Amino acid sequence: MAIASGVDLESRLAVARDASRRLKDAIAQVIVGQSEVVEQTLWGILAGGHVLLEGAPGLGKTLLVRTIASCLDLRFSRIQFTPDLMPSDVTGTNILVSAPDGSRHFSLHKGPIFGQVILADEINRATPKTQSALLEAMQEHACTIAGVRHVMEQPFFVLATENPIEMEGTYPLPEAQLDRFLLKVMVPSPTEDEMTEILVRTTGHALESPSRVLTREEILDLRSLCRDVAVAEPVMRYASRLVRATDPQERGAPDITRRALRYGAGVRGAQSLVLGAKAVALLEGRAHVAFADVQRVALPVLRHRLIRSFEGEADGITTDQVVSAVIEAIPTRPASVDEAIKR
Structure with a gap:
């Protein structure tokens, strides 16, 4: 239904x-x-x-x-x-077809894509x-084939x-x-x-x-x-902080990020983090995304978007280890909020 x-x-x-x-x-x-x-x-x-x-x-x-x-x-x-697969084997190509009246024209033969x-x-x-x-x-x-x-x-x-x-x-x-x-x-x-x-x-x-x-x-x-599926602003900001923490140039990034990574995740990584968390909530029948949903999808979303540095590769540090360390290091609530509550 x-x-x-x-x-x-x-x-x-x-x-x-x-x-x-x-x-x-x-x-x-x-x-x-x-x-x-x-x-x-x-x-x-x-x-x-x-x-x-x-x-x-x-x-x-x-x-x-x-x-x-x-x-x-x-x-x-x-x-x-x-190795011998050609782009046209994927997208398809225009082929010359003869009509019953003897005329010829190009017809698109669509590929498996x-x-x-x-x-x-x-x-x-x-x-x-x-x-x-x-x-x-x-x-x-x-897909663009022959300009169309x-x-x-x-x-x-x-x-x-x-x-x-x-x-x-x-x-x-x-x-x-x-x-x-x-x-x-x-x-x-x-x-x-x-x-x-x-x-x-x-x-x-x-x-x-x-x-x-x-x-x-x-x-x-x-x-x-x-x-x-709804995402509250604190959850959205938490996803943003996680992604920014994978950037070795970012102030406040964990030590493992600066030591093991050359480049971190970007905007697509943040978008995928939120969309993946929405899918988790939907499969569980919830209308709102929780902090735990973002943490749950962080590994499959970010592991292929991090580029290790020479030092990270030499030390055998995997991108999964970096993502896990980032989750441990980044709190769900920023330090500024905790300071405001204490006041």
Whole structure:
């Protein structure tokens, strides 16, 4: 059932909470464990952003994206990135077509980027030129071919995967493209119980694909409702302080920021922090964002937006460690407020 705009907010939130529960249940029929990965991926979908999934081979990254696509009534496209993939293989191209009357004209042959759920598999295997073919689509939700701008049908989101182990023959994503991903989700190895369940499910007869759970209209309604989730000014300012604390040039930045980072997160990082926190609140059926929601999304939102310095790399300090230290160092209430209260 779609979320009608005319009903009260509490009813809309109840419908959204039920829709997210049904979606999670459908995904769990195929994906074993990985509850945090599924949850964080849904944050990106509800917030209207793109998600980068990083993990070792065989952890189910591609299967997760395919399963999500099966649960959503949207057009699914898979792009297998390889070193010889050309930009036109992603966007499409104009081809010369002969009409029955003998005349000829150019017709647009659309590429896989014109889907709605885009699986960019092993995205770091393509050359920078091909990777850049995604930039306009990811940021503008449009694609320009031969000077003509084509708008993507909504909803549109890219779920990309990359393998951190095999580095030969890969091209690390440039910062400009990394910044366009709302979240970077780390996919962990399964536990013993999860591994056993995976073996039970995958070494017998093939499982049926999950049924459609959400329609296009329901997804758009959920995205609209996510934008309606309220954020109080103190929470908004807290998100701003967190992002500013990742800048090594910022006065009051933690020592680990100044020592381990060359560049911090920017405006897109702050926007993603708020949107991700709104998605967390929506999935839990709340109409307001809490400080804890911002803290919860900080790692997947900021980890890929921080650039380490030479010293940070030499000392083996990860961006996750920096984000965790920033959360510990930055209070939810600024020092000026505490001083005013004491007076």
